[in-house]
Structures are given as C-alpha cells and as structure tokens.
Amino acid sequence: MQPKITLKDLANLAGVSISTVSKALNDSPEIGEKTRVKIKEIAESYNYVPNNIARSLKSKSTKIIGVIIPAILLEFFSKVLYGIEMEATRLGYKIVICLSNESHQKEVESIDTFINGSVDGIILSVAEETQKNKDYSHFYKTLKYNVPMVMFDRVIDEITCDKVTVDDFEGAFKATNFLLEIGCENVVFLNIISNISVGQLREQGYVSAMQKSDKEVKILTPQHYNEIEKELLPVFKNEKVDAILAADEYSAVLAMNVARMNGYDIPKDISIIGFTNGLISEHAIPSLTVVSQHAENIGKQAVSSLVNRLESETSTETIHTVVKTNIVERNSTR
Amino acid sequence: MQPKITLKDLANLAGVSISTVSKALNDSPEIGEKTRVKIKEIAESYNYVPNNIARSLKSKSTKIIGVIIPAILLEFFSKVLYGIEMEATRLGYKIVICLSNESHQKEVESIDTFINGSVDGIILSVAEETQKNKDYSHFYKTLKYNVPMVMFDRVIDEITCDKVTVDDFEGAFKATNFLLEIGCENVVFLNIISNISVGQLREQGYVSAMQKSDKEVKILTPQHYNEIEKELLPVFKNEKVDAILAADEYSAVLAMNVARMNGYDIPKDISIIGFTNGLISEHAIPSLTVVSQHAENIGKQAVSSLVNRLESETSTETIHTVVKTNIVERNSTR
DNA sequence: TTGAAAGCGCTAACAC
DNA sequence: GTGTTAGCGCTTTCAA
Numbered sequence: 018m019q020p021k022i023t024l025k026d027l028a029n030l031a032g033v034s035i036s037t038v039s040k041a042l043n044d045s046p047e048i049g050e051k052t053r054v055k056i057k058e059i060a061e062s063y064n065y066v067p068n069n070i071a072r073s074l075k076s077k078s079t080k081i082i083g084v085i086i087p088a089i090l091l092e093f094f095s096k097v098l099y100g101i102e103m104e105a106t107r108l109g110y111k112i113v114i115c116l117s118n119e120s121h122q123k124e125v126e127s128i129d130t131f132i133n134g135s136v137d138g139i140i141l142s143v144a145e146e147t148q149k150n151k152d153y154s155h156f157y158k159t160l161k162y163n164v165p166m167v168m169f170d171r172v173i174d175e176i177t178c179d180k181v182t183v184d185d186f187e188g189a190f191k192a193t194n195f196l197l198e199i200g201c202e203n204v205v206f207l208n209i210i211s212n213i214s215v216g217q218l219r220e221q222g223y224v225s226a227m228q229k230s231d232k233e234v235k236i237l238t239p240q241h242y243n244e245i246e247k248e249l250l251p252v253f254k255n256e257k258v259d260a261i262l263a264a265d266e267y268s269a270v271l272a273m274n275v276a277r278m279n280g281y282d283i284p285k286d287i288s289i290i291g292f293t294n295g296l297i298s299e300h301a302i303p304s305l306t307v308v309s310q311h312a313e314n315i316g317k318q319a320v321s322s323l324v325n326r327l328e329s330e331t332s333t334e335t336i337h338t339v340v341k342t343n344i345v346e347r348n349s350t351r
Numbered sequence: 352m353q354p355k356i357t358l359k360d361l362a363n364l365a366g367v368s369i370s371t372v373s374k375a376l377n378d379s380p381e382i383g384e385k386t387r388v389k390i391k392e393i394a395e396s397y398n399y400v401p402n403n404i405a406r407s408l409k410s411k412s413t414k415i416i417g418v419i420i421p422a423i424l425l426e427f428f429s430k431v432l433y434g435i436e437m438e439a440t441r442l443g444y445k446i447v448i449c450l451s452n453e454s455h456q457k458e459v460e461s462i463d464t465f466i467n468g469s470v471d472g473i474i475l476s477v478a479e480e481t482q483k484n485k486d487y488s489h490f491y492k493t494l495k496y497n498v499p500m501v502m503f504d505r506v507i508d509e510i511t512c513d514k515v516t517v518d519d520f521e522g523a524f525k526a527t528n529f530l531l532e533i534g535c536e537n538v539v540f541l542n543i544i545s546n547i548s549v550g551q552l553r554e555q556g557y558v559s560a561m562q563k564s565d566k567e568v569k570i571l572t573p574q575h576y577n578e579i580e581k582e583l584l585p586v587f588k589n590e591k592v593d594a595i596l597a598a599d600e601y602s603a604v605l606a607m608n609v610a611r612m613n614g615y616d617i618p619k620d621i622s623i624i625g626f627t628n629g630l631i632s633e634h635a636i637p638s639l640t641v642v643s644q645h646a647e648n649i650g651k652q653a654v655s656s657l658v659n660r661l662e663s664e665t666s667t668e669t670i671h672t673v674v675k676t677n678i679v680e681r682n683s684t685r
Numbered sequence: 686t687t688g689a690a691a692g693c694g695c696t697a698a699c700a701c
Numbered sequence: 702g703t704g705t706t707a708g709c710g711c712t713t714t715c716a717a
Contacts, residue, residue: 021468021496021497023693023694023695024695024696025694033703033704034703034704035694035695035696035704035705036696036697036703036704036705036706037702037703037704039694039696039697040697040702040703043696045697047702047703048702048703049702049703052703064492064495064496066466066467066468066496067694067695068408068467068468068693068694069464069467069468069469070404070407070408070413070468070469070693070694071408071468071693071694071695071696072694072695072696073404073709074402074408074693074694074695074709074710074711075694075695075696075697075708075709076695076696076709077709081447089429089432089433090429090430090433092426092630095423095424095429096424098423099423099424099450102423102449102450103450106449106450106457111447111449111469112448113415113445113446113447113448114436114447114448115436115440115445116433116436116437116440129400130403130445132400133400133401133402133403134355134400134403134404134405134710135403135404158398161398162355162398162400163355270634295630296426296629296630296631297630297634300631300634300635301634357709357711358710358711358712359710367688368687368688368689369688369689369710369711370687370688370689370711370712370713371686371687373710373711373712373713374687374712374713377712381686381687382686383686383687386686401710401711402709402710402711404709404710404711405693405709405711406710406711406712407693408693408694408695408709408710408711409692409693409710409711409712409713410693410711410712411693468694
C-alpha cells in the first residue's frame with residue numbers, strides 16, 4: 018500500500034515550504050494568487066487529501082460522536098440511530114457506533130475506547146445488565162475525564178449528564194386512560210421489561226391512571242417472551258379482562274394471539290395497546306394501536322444536546338429533555 | 352473542560368523522562384521494576400488514558416473500519432451491520448458508520464471523510480442512485496488512494512475490490528423451482544427493485560428456472576410500492592396465476608393482501624414467496640415463505656475479507672465471496 | 686536502566 | 702508574500 022502524499026511532498030514538488038502549502042490549500046490571504054493556484058493544481062494532480070488524524074491531534078477535536086446502543090436489531094434503536102446520524106451529519110459530525118448487546122462488560126469496553134480522545138462526546142442508552150447490576154463506575158469515569166455524555170431512553174438518575182427520554186410515565190398514563198375512556202373496565206399491564214427503567218416508568222403511569230379512576234391494578238411481569246402465554250392464560254380463563262396494555266410491541270402482538278386463541282375477538286371483546294411504533298405493529302392483524310415514542314426525534318435531540326455542550330464555552334447545568342409520546346390509533350382498540 | 356493528562360505530565364510528576372514513562376506503561380523490559388510500578392501507580396491515580404489520535408498518527412493505523420450503508424431502517428442492513436459489528440469487535444476493530452440514504456452525493460461525501468486517514472478500510476453497499484447513474488468516480492478514487500474496500504450485497508462489477516454477495520441468481524432460481532415443484536404452473540415475478548443489481552440478478556434466476564421448465568415468464572416491475580396493486584390487478588383478473596415470487600418481503604406481503612382482496616385463498620389458490628427473512632415475513636398472516644440471505648453472515652464475511660487484506664503483507668487478488676441462500680418455508684406456500 | 690531526540694502530518698504564531 | 706519554528710501526544714532508535 019503506497020504511502021499517501023503529504024504536505025511535505027507537495028512542498029518539495031512545488032519548491033516551497035510546508036507552511037506555504039498548508040496556507041495555500043487553506044486559502045489563507047497571506048499567500049499570493051499564482052502560488053496558491055499552482056500549489057492547488059499540484060495537490061489536485063497528486064490526489065492530495067489532508068490527513069484527518071493529524072488535524073485532530075492538532076485541533077484536539079475529532080468531530081466524531083461515539084454512540085453506544087444496547088441492540089441494533091431492536092427497531093427502536095435503529096430508528097434512534099437514524100435520527101442521530103441525520104442530525105450529526107447536519108451539524109458536521111460523524112458517528113462511531115459500538116453495540117453493548119445489553120452486556121455490562123461490552124459497555125465498559127466501549128466507554129474505554131471512546132474516552133481516549135477518539136471522540137468528542139458520547140451518546141448512549143444503558144445496557145440491561147448495567148441497569149440490573151447497578152455498577153456505574155464506567156459512567157463516573159467518563160464524567161471524571163470530562164467527556165461530554167448524553168444518555169437517552171434508558172438513563173440513570175444518579176449520573177449527572179444530559180438526558181433525553183420519552184415520557185414513559187405519561188405515555189402509559191395516556192394509553193391507560195384511552196382504554197378506560199373507550200369503555201374498558203379491566204385493564205391488565207403486561208410488563209416484559211420490568212427490569213429496565215423504562216418498563217418501571219410505564220408501570221407507574223399505568224398504576225397511576227388506574228388508581229385515579231378507582232380501577233383495580235393487575236400487572237404481569239413475565240421474564241421472557243415465552244412466558245407470556247403461561248402468564249396470560251389464567252387471566253383469560255378466570256378473570257374478566259377487556260384490555261391489555263403491553264410494555265412493548267412484540268408482547269402486545271403475542272397477547273393478541275393468545276387472546277384470539279382463547280376465543281376473544283379483537284377489538285370487540287378486548288382492546289390491546291403496545292409501546293413502540295414499529296413494523297410489527299403496523300403489519301400485525303389486526304394492526305396494533307401503539308404509544309409512539311418518536312424514536313428519530315430522540316436521536317436528534319440527543320445529538321443536539323451533545324453538540325450544544327461541545328460547542329458552548331461555558332459548562333451549563335445538565336438538561337433533561339423529555340420527548341412526548343402520542344397514541345397511534347389502529348384496529349386493536351375499539 | 353480540563354485538559355487530559357499526558358505522558359509529559361506524568362513524566363513531570365514522576366521526575367523521569369517522557370520516554371521512560373512511555374516504556375514503563377507499555378511494559379518495556381528496558382525499565383526497572385520499581386520505576387515501572389511507581390509510574391503505573393501515578394498514571395492510575397491521575398486517571399491517565401493514552402491518546403488514541405496520537406497513537407494513530409504514529410502508527411498510521413486506526414483500527415477503525417468505515418461502513419457506508421444505504422439505509423439503516425431496512426432490516427436487512429441493520430442485520431448486516433450487526434454481523435459487521437460482531438466480527439469487527441472480535442478482530443479488534445471499531446466501526447464508523449455513515450448512511451448514504453440511497454443518495455449518490457452522500458455516498459461521495461462519506462467516501463471523502465473516510466479516505467483521509469480516519470479509517471483503515473471501508474465496507475459498503477452501493478446507494479440506489481449510484482447504481483442508477485453509474486457514476487463511480489468516488490470508488491475509483493478510493494482505489495487510487497489505496498484504501499482497502501469491500502462491497503457487499505449491492506456491488507459494482509467494474510470496480511476491482513473484494514466483494515461479498517448473496518447468490519441472488521441461485522436464490523431466485525431455487526425459489527422458482529420450489530414453486531414449480533409444489534405444482535404451480537404460472538409463476539409471476541414481482542420486481543420492485545429492478546433498478547438495483549440485486550433485483551436484476553433475482554430476475555435472471557427466475558427467468559432461467561422458468562425457461563428450463565418451459566414455463567412462460569411474466570415479470571412486473573413497479574417503481575414504487577404504491578404501484579403494486581395497480582400492476583397486479585389485471586393479472587389477477589385476466590390471467591391465471593398460481594404463484595408469485597417477489598423481490599423483497601414487503602412487496603410479497605402487499606401481494607398477499609391484493610391476492611386475498613381478489614378472492615384468492617393463500618396458499619390454496621396461490622403460493623407466495625418473498626426475499627429477506629425479516630420481522631414482516633415472520634409476522635405476516637399467513638407467515639411468509641422466504642429466501643433468506645443470512646444477512647449477519649454477509650456482514651461477518653465482509654469484515655473478515657477486509658481485515659485479511661489489511662493484515663496481510665502482500666496484496667493478493669480480490670476475492671468475491673458468495674453467501675448461499677436458503678428457503679425458509681412457512682405458510683404462504685402449499 | 687534511563688534519557689534525548691526525531692518524527693508521524695498538520696497548523697499557526699512569528700520572523701523575514 | 703513566504704519561510705522558520707514550535708508543538709499537538711505518542712513511540713522508538715540511539716546514546717549515555
């Protein structure tokens with residue numbers, strides 16, 4: 018692999034000094050018209066490209082944002098990523114992505130590879146394992162190193178940094194009210210993600226709405242998708258239930274299936290709402306009414322918070338941006 | 352943002368020279384036991400992290416792979432990305448991602464930001480617009496700059512670089528044969544992606560299988576999803592058709608809907624196969640039989656080809672890896 | 686065993 | 702208008 022051409026090479030070729038070349042290429046007014054043109058021609062003909070690494074070393078800024086997401090196969094995260102990439106590009110930044118795959122260890126390693134100068138700042142959503150074991154030392158390290166960090170969706174209260182979340186509490190609250198208002202009496206909350214912050218907030222929103230209307234709370238917390246049927250069966254058999262609010266979209270679709278297999282007609286006998294407005298919801302039959310979190314917006318907000326901090330001189334208070342949800346009404350609710 | 356601690360700072364603190372610190376931290380045998388321990392302690396207590404940019408400048412290698420994908424919201428690409436990230440991590444590389452969003456311009460810009468030393472090599476799938484306008488100058492530039500590049504899925508024959516593709520021809524050939532073998536007589540090929548290489552290869556595979564069995568070829572090439580119904584209607588009304596092979600999964604699901612609305616029972620009256628084994632296929636009703644491309648494998652292969660080239664001294668012939676497809680049988684075929 | 690010095694490619698203050 | 706020089710943080714050869 019032949020070495021790339023450098024400023025020095027160009028200087029030799031043009032018979033001038035390195036700094037003259039540098040200035041000429043950067044359109045410095047110090048340099049004379051003909052010299053500049055000549056140098057630019059030479060650079061062009063030799064396919065000169067400035068070395069970005071050297072520039073970063075000099076400028077102490079990389080114009081790169083490090084992103085750590087727990088799982089790219091979850092559509093929600095790829096949508097957020099889309100928003101992040103769009104906004105980063107708009108603001109002149111590139112993104113580097115690491116996947117934690119919900120593992121604490123991988124999250125720690127990703128942080129380590131980011132805080133050595135390779136990125137100007139970090140955007141991340143906390144891995145499930147980290148939310149369970151509550152070992153936040155890598156985040157404290159990031160703060161200590163003064164690397165700006167923005168957490169989105171799955172955030173940690175005790176870490177002081179900018180945050181972008183969905184109003185999960187309010188989303189669940191609104192969805193529960195929606196169900197009550199269309200006449201449902203017995204709303205069950207199916208929480209497949211009771212382990213993570215997001216799931217807990219949704220649960221609280223549900224509980225709050227139910228209690229406000231003096232309804233009885235009924236929560237199921239299966240630990241895995243394959244436990245959903247087992248948990249739901251006794252409810253369908255022995256209790257009256259006319260609505261299910263599920264903490265994600267996939268469990269909502271599974272709940273629809275179980276309901277149907279037990280003779281329920283959707284939405285006549287039972288109404289179902291899920292969280293996350295993804296492909297599955299759209300293409301399920303019947304199509305699923307969901308609480309949309311506006312994943313792209315979350316990504317954009319996160320970038321915008323981070324870049325704000327990067328480019329403002331003074332270090333201001335941390336900001337917690339809350340993105341509002343809304344209900345996308347489809348055919349799984351009356 | 353307080354400046355990070357450097358080797359120089361540590362040298363001052365320890366009262367030794369910079370190079371001693373460097374060697375001590377890198378466990379050089381040149382350095383004495385006690386000095387090394389002392390220096391490491393100081394480094395530890397001051398939270399020293401070596402600056403990766405400076406290292407890259409010195410070593411001329413970043414251990415970063417640049418990835419350009421046309422669209423992250425297409426599940427296929429996020430699966431490939433998953434494979435890329437896994438394999439890259441395993442081999443000690445990070446990935447930087449740019450999205451071309453199918454735009455030629457953005458693809459060119461992404462290439463530009465990569466070939467300035469920020470990455471060791473590039474993995475990409477060509478944007479639709481580039482495949483249409485056939486302007487490949489940015490790829491030639493990459494070759495000229497000796498930046499190793501691997502193209503996957505959507506590749507360009509005339510560019511000499513490593514490639515990883517799915518055997519699209521064979522996939523369509525096998526799927527068509529599958530339909531013929533279960534007794535279908537009139538198989539229609541619905542090609543929503545006739546603009547891109549992948550779509551053309553699938554079409555050829557279909558044609559080849561049909562001709563081999565002396566069946567009449569019937570191809571539809573809608574330019575957008577919203578034209579599918581219009582294109583299919585006359586076929587359903589006026590011709591006999593008992594099978595549809597669609598070039599992606601979404602058009603297959605739409606075709607199922609149109610078929611059903613026209614009184615066809617699936618799979619009794621008509622069998623349908625799509626390409627891409629994604630969420631939609633799995634959750635469609637009936638679930639969709641598909642040709643799976645093993646997206647993750649494609650990603651892994653691409654990384655492995657690239658790293659091979661990066662780490663081997665000699666520059667060998669370019670390699671075109673072909674990942675085999677297989678048919679995932681579900682309920683949309685008899 | 687430790688240190689001095691050069692250099693990776695670039696920028697910019699300062700001199701000429 | 703052009704060149705000299707120092708320096709970003711690190712590694713590494715060579716000298717002490």
